Amino acid sequence: GNSVTQMEGPVTLSEEAFLTINCTYTATGYPSLFWYVQYPGEGLQLLLKATKADDKGSNKGFEATYRKETTSFHLEKGSVQVSDSAVYFCALSIGGSNYKLTFGKGTLLTVNP
């Protein structure tokens, strides 16, 4: 079946620190990969996505590269801000009739000033 494994949190960083949240996946087909973010009190928002190998998704200073050879999609940001504090979810979707998302467990990030 399909599954997503992401690093367990919580992750606590100081402002301007470098962030990496690891994500690896197992998929029966060729997945599209996503990072979603949930800020406190809000719904999940799409942060970035990549639909084929070697694609790089980027948004708000975050980046992730679709690595088929290592089945990974690690999230990175060079300099985090307090406003980046949130829960981050890695997810995949296999094309076809379902279009459902398979999520990881989520990683809570806290950025301190």
Added chain:
Amino acid sequence: EAGVTQFPSHSVIEKGQTVTLRCDPISGHDNLYWYRRVMGKEIKFLLHFVKESKQDESGMPNNRFLAERTGGTYSTLKVQPAELEDSGVYFCASSPGPGVIYGYTFGSGTRLTVV
């Protein structure tokens, strides 16, 4: 444009009672999804509607859960009778077409606590 709206935002019920969650998708979005996150676990897919039809309900845990989408607009998810393990956050999402292409818009969720 209004987002995906879910209510109630919180619900606390006793074991054995019935609860109905509601999701109002973005107007015009034919695809509607329900997901659930149990504490500390992954967000799990429950089911997918296209208009009023259930396209995929493979994630529904058991027959205590009933989802409907009459008229292809809003959807309800009823849990009857509720059990302790049903506690979690229930998310709804909608998309105008395939979510991979068009993107999913999520609601802020309903936190259900069964005591």
